[in-house]
Amino acid sequence: MREGFxxxxxxxxxxxxxxxxxxxxxxxxxxYGLACQLAxxxxxxxxxxxxxxxxxxDVETLLVSWLGELLYLSxxxxxxxxxxxxxxxxxxxxxxxxxxxxxxxxxxxIKAVTFSELEIVETExxxxxxxxxxx
Amino acid sequence: xxxxxxxxQVGDFTWDLPRRFRSDMRVPVRLFANQALFDEAFGDRSIxxxxxxxxxxxxxxxxxxxxxxxxxxxxxxxxVAGMRTDEGVISPGGVGYDINCGVRLMxxxxxxxxxxxxxxxxxxxxxxxxxxxxxxxxxxxxxxxELEQLLSDGSRWALNQGLATREDVxxxxxxxxxxxADPAQVSARAKERGRSQIGSLGSGNHFLELDVVDEVYDASxxxxxxxxxxxxVVQIHCGxxxxxxxxxxxxxxxxxxxxxxxxxxxxxxQLVCAPVDSPEGQAYYGAMACAxxxxxxxxxxxxxxxxxxxxxxxxxxxxxxxxxxxxxVCHNIAKFEDHTVDGRSxxxxxxxxxxxRAFGPGRSDLPDDYTDVGQPVLVPGSMGTASYVLVGTDxxxxxxxxxxxxxxxxxxxxxxxxxxxxxxxxxxxxxESGIVVRAGSNRGLAEEAPLAxxxxxxxxxxxxxxxxxxxxxxxxxxxxxxx
Numbered sequence: 169m170r171e172g173f174x175x176x177x178x179x180x181x182x183x184x185x186x187x188x189x190x191x192x193x194x195x196x197x198x199x200y201g202l203a204c205q206l207a208x209x210x211x212x213x214x215x216x217x218x219x220x221x222x223x224x225x226d227v228e229t230l231l232v233s234w235l236g237e238l239l240y241l242s243x244x245x246x247x248x249x250x251x252x253x254x255x256x257x258x259x260x261x262x263x264x265x266x267x268x269x270x271x272x273x274x275x276x277x278i279k280a281v282t283f284s285e286l287e288i289v290e291t292e293x294x295x296x297x298x299x300x301x302x303x
Numbered sequence: 304x305x306x307x308x309x310x311x312q313v314g315d316f317t318w319d320l321p322r323r324f325r326s327d328m329r330v331p332v333r334l335f336a337n338q339a340l341f342d343e344a345f346g347d348r349s350i351x352x353x354x355x356x357x358x359x360x361x362x363x364x365x366x367x368x369x370x371x372x373x374x375x376x377x378x379x380x381x382x383v384a385g386m387r388t389d390e391g392v393i394s395p396g397g398v399g400y401d402i403n404c405g406v407r408l409m410x411x412x413x414x415x416x417x418x419x420x421x422x423x424x425x426x427x428x429x430x431x432x433x434x435x436x437x438x439x440x441x442x443x444x445x446x447x448x449e450l451e452q453l454l455s456d457g458s459r460w461a462l463n464q465g466l467a468t469r470e471d472v473x474x475x476x477x478x479x480x481x482x483x484a485d486p487a488q489v490s491a492r493a494k495e496r497g498r499s500q501i502g503s504l505g506s507g508n509h510f511l512e513l514d515v516v517d518e519v520y521d522a523s524x525x526x527x528x529x530x531x532x533x534x535x536v537v538q539i540h541c542g543x544x545x546x547x548x549x550x551x552x553x554x555x556x557x558x559x560x561x562x563x564x565x566x567x568x569x570x571x572x573q574l575v576c577a578p579v580d581s582p583e584g585q586a587y588y589g590a591m592a593c594a595x596x597x598x599x600x601x602x603x604x605x606x607x608x609x610x611x612x613x614x615x616x617x618x619x620x621x622x623x624x625x626x627x628x629x630x631x632v633c634h635n636i637a638k639f640e641d642h643t644v645d646g647r648s649x650x651x652x653x654x655x656x657x658x659x660r661a662f663g664p665g666r667s668d669l670p671d672d673y674t675d676v677g678q679p680v681l682v683p684g685s686m687g688t689a690s691y692v693l694v695g696t697d698x699x700x701x702x703x704x705x706x707x708x709x710x711x712x713x714x715x716x717x718x719x720x721x722x723x724x725x726x727x728x729x730x731x732x733x734x735e736s737g738i739v740v741r742a743g744s745n746r747g748l749a750e751e752a753p754l755a756x757x758x759x760x761x762x763x764x765x766x767x768x769x770x771x772x773x774x775x776x777x778x779x780x781x782x783x784x785x786x
Contacts, residue, residue, distance in 0.1 A: 175718060177716045177718060177719070178374075178716055178717075179347050179373055179374055179713050179714065179715065179716050180373055180374055180375065180380060180712075180713045182717060224556075225559065225560070228572075229556060229559065232556070233556070236552055240492065240496070240549075243438075243496065243545060244495075244496075246438050271437075271438070274437035274438060274744075275744075275746065276437070276506070276507070276744075276746070276747065277437050277439075277505060277506045277507060277786075279400045279401060279507075279548045280400040280548045280551065280552050281552075282376045282400075282573060283376065283555065283572045283573045283575075284375075284376030284377075284573050286572075300376065302376070302399075302400045302401075302548075303507050303717075
């Protein structure tokens with residue numbers, strides 16, 4: 169099981185706490201945390217590949233957009249993305265290659281990535297935030 | 304940090320937090336609750352969210368919470384807020400991601416005894432004809448052109464396609480077509496997501512239920528709604544699917560810049576908003592109205608799936624397999640309505656997020672055959688528990704901008720629910736208590752277990768006794784479909 173995130177208690181929705189040594193690791197761990205919510209990840213192939221390029225006014229919006237993009241691609245391709253090569257991550261722009269495969273077993277549908285409780289803070293282990301998914 | 308003693312009990316079921324509690328509040332906060340619900344209310348951030356809502360420009364009366372309220376983002380779920388259209392704001396967080404999540408109630412001609420021998424077959428047929436679950440494509444994919452039309456016209460489009468009856472349309476909030484829908488304000492991505500999902504239930508807390516009218520509290524109103532004790536009915540609970548989620552997502556991002564542009568001070572980012580009469584505010588409304596219409600069409604197409612299943616299973620076996628529409632209500636919406644506030648008539652943008660319109664008798668917005676009675680209010684319970692039909696009241700017009708609760712709010716996280724309940728065990732228990740279950744996922748079942756929710760009967764009792772809706776009938780499930 170990959171480190172870097174854990175599900176946290178949330179009454180109405182689903183929330184994860186995510187951390188990483190740097191912003192790229194935070195973003196990759198958040199993406200994997202999303203993937204874990206969407207589907208069982210054993211035996212998922214890497215046959216699909218997408219290039220993602222995003223630009224947003226601030227780093228929190230960029231994180232929401234990044235996860236939202238993965239959610240959209242998952243829905244469109246009926247797939248789950250588990251490998252993330254982040255080539256560029258300035259606080260307001262991101263370029264990445266993501267890979268994944270068809271969902272073998274879906275876990276839950278996520279309606280959206282919210283801004284609720286989202287605040288990327290610097291900690292001893294790098295960066296940390298909570299992400300709340302609307303289910 | 305707000306505490307119980309900061310509130311003042313002003314009625315048997317009403318608690319107020321005065322404006323002076325926080326300097327940025329423009330109006331007080333008002334909770335509708337009994338003592339037990341009031342005491343539970345401080346366990347999450349819902350009251351803080353309501354206080355934040357009370358800071359929004361143009362808000363009138365109070366920032367209100369219905370008794371099923373719980374933590375959301377921006378507004379709490381169960382939140383109601385009306386903003387003046389001339390100087391107030393419209394907020395996507397005051398509507399939610401599942402725009403026009405709502406409930407439709409259809410009534411059969413049949414009683415429980417007549418339907419009992421056929422329930423297993425009916426549930427299997429309904430599960431097939433009303434797609435649900437993950438990866439959920441709908442039963443009626445649409446072309447680009449059809450999508451543009453249904454976004455503008457809502458249920459009227461369905462009527463023209465032969466997918467609705469005139470009664471279906473008349474017995475839907477806004478006649479299934481919210482004015483002001485503007486497909487040009489909707490992103491290409493939302494349209495792409497929406498094309499394949501018309502006629503799909505989705506998953507999570509969405510469901511389709513076969514119920515029986517177990518108890519009638521107001522016989523004359525029940526009769527006017529076409530309901531009687533022992534009758535079999537069908538509820539459909541779902542929303543605007545990926546289309547609506549994308550619209551909300553698009554505008555939560557797009558309005559971030561509007562907040563700064565119009566000098567709006569926000570205590571929470573998820574309360575992002577724009578003045579109602581600004582280009583940004585109007586763009587959001589135009590897109591939101593498209594999502595509202597999408598959801599009406601979604602439920603209409605599912606209703607045709609219900610009719611198809613009933614005909615397939617029951618034709619030749621019962622005296623009638625017809626279903627007629629009682630009503631269809633929205634739970635997540637922002638609408639322009641005229642209300643009297645402090646003796647003055649005002650045009651307001653009323654946000655209902657996890658709350659239901661509950662218009663009393665005499666409103667012209669209601670169908671002709673319900674105008675003298677009041678609007679049906681549909682309050683689904685959690686899975687396997689009772690649901691309720693109520694009617695709107697004059698008191699709701701006075702107290703809550705014609706609003707009431709929407710269902711049972713959650714009290715327990717999904718992880719907690721999964722620890723306490725096993726999905727297959729819950730399925731067995733439901734089956735043992737006479738409820739036929741068709742569900743895509745045992746985990747999904749466990750997360751939606753009744754113990755994870757407030758008791759809807761308690762919530763309904765509060766709104767009934769507070770006078771903001773009146774009990775008409777109780778429904779008990781005999782079959783449940785969950786995605």
